[in-house]
Amino acid sequence: MPWVQLHIQSDREHAELLEELLLEAGAEAVSMEDSEDTPLYEPERGTTPLWDSTRVTGLFQGEADLESVRSQVSEAWHAATQTHLESIETELLEDREWERAWMDDFRPERFGDRLWICPSWQEPPDPEAVNLVLDPGLAFGSGTHPTTRLCLEWLDQADVRGLDLIDYGCGSGILGLAALKLGARHMVGVDNDPQALDASRDNAQRNGISDEALDLYLPEEQPSQDCSLMLANILAQPLLSLAPTLAAQVRPGGRIVLSGILSTQANSISDRYARWFSMESPTEQEGWVCITGTRYTD
Numbered sequence: 270m271p272w273v274q275l276h277i278q279s280d281r282e283h284a285e286l287l288e289e290l291l292l293e294a295g296a297e298a299v300s301m302e303d304s305e306d307t308p309l310y311e312p313e314r315g316t317t318p319l320w321d322s323t324r325v326t327g328l329f330q331g332e333a334d335l336e337s338v339r340s341q342v343s344e345a346w347h348a349a350t351q352t353h354l355e356s357i358e359t360e361l362l363e364d365r366e367w368e369r370a371w372m373d374d375f376r377p378e379r380f381g382d383r384l385w386i387c388p389s390w391q392e393p394p395d396p397e398a399v400n401l402v403l404d405p406g407l408a409f410g411s412g413t414h415p416t417t418r419l420c421l422e423w424l425d426q427a428d429v430r431g432l433d434l435i436d437y438g439c440g441s442g443i444l445g446l447a448a449l450k451l452g453a454r455h456m457v458g459v460d461n462d463p464q465a466l467d468a469s470r471d472n473a474q475r476n477g478i479s480d481e482a483l484d485l486y487l488p489e490e491q492p493s494q495d496c497s498l499m500l501a502n503i504l505a506q507p508l509l510s511l512a513p514t515l516a517a518q519v520r521p522g523g524r525i526v527l528s529g530i531l532s533t534q535a536n537s538i539s540d541r542y543a544r545w546f547s548m549e550s551p552t553e554q555e556g557w558v559c560i561t562g563t564r565y566t567d
């Protein structure tokens with residue numbers, strides 16, 4: 270599905286007002302960008318960046334009535350400030366993987382011998398298989414991306430029965446929930462995107478997974494804990510900086526599964542984690558790799 274962004278230039282006093290007006294007009298998300306040189310990001314919950322010159326951007330579904338959005342925002346702005354909004358720029362976005370673009374490609378798919386990921390709006394083709402029924406919502410993780418697929422195929426051939434695991438960067442919850450379906454005992458999902466935690470919770474319920482089998486945290490709220498299996502499909506850069514954090518959460522003898530890594534980045538990831546783990550050779554699909562390791566026991 271295409272998405273449209275409306276950009277409005279603002280000064281620091283009015284950025285929050287614009288955020289409010291865009292949300293009232295139906296924006297799915299609002300982000301702010303320093304017009305000078307700081308990259309675009311979504312403000313953390315409860316915080317607002319205060320740059321002198323800020324570009325406020327509202328994200329709308331492609332079918333939104335932009336003319337009515339524009340006039341609603343302009344009129345509310347005029348009512349609040351007695352001035353006219355100078356310009357609202359429109360930008361049509363290409364389909365993006367981390368939104369709902371995956372839906373077109375998302376069909377029931379088998380990973381390895383036993384595991385199927387099935388969209389929640391279709392019947393599982395093999396009711397006897399290990400089926401994870403999934404709606405990723407706005408979170409990443411439907412299994413169509415090679416980084417997810419590599420992890421799912423690893424899980425299918427592993428014996429995860431009885432394990433407690435952490436799915437770091439859980440997105441839709443796909444990896445950790447698949448592990449639970451394959452017999453793991455408990456999952457901790459961690460993600461810095463609150464929408465991912467919501468999607469993981471919904472997907473757990475969809476699959477009849479009990480509340481006791483699942484805990485979900487933002488990284489800063491995660492209690493100190495460890496596990497026997499760490500799954501982390503994030504990009505290489507966060508994996509490099511998170512290495513001590515992730516390593517500290519894996520018990521001696523426990524396994525780590527790292528993905529989201531381009532094949533050209535494999536060596537630097539293996540080298541970094543080799544301090545704590547005996548690292549194995551990467552598996553590769555379409556230029557992406559998954560690297561596993563076993564935590565040293567001493």
Ligand SMILES: C[S@@+](CC[C@H](N)C(=O)[O-])C[C@H]1O[C@@H](n2cnc3c(N)ncnc32)[C@H](O)[C@@H]1O
Binds near residue numbers: 462
């Ligand atoms: C590539 S997606 C993987 C989603 C899912 N686990 C899968 O395998 O398809 C990466 C996820 O990691 C989250 N993420 C990125 N950086 C993070 C960080 N530093 N701490 C926690 N989560 C992070 C993102 O919000 C996103 O949901």
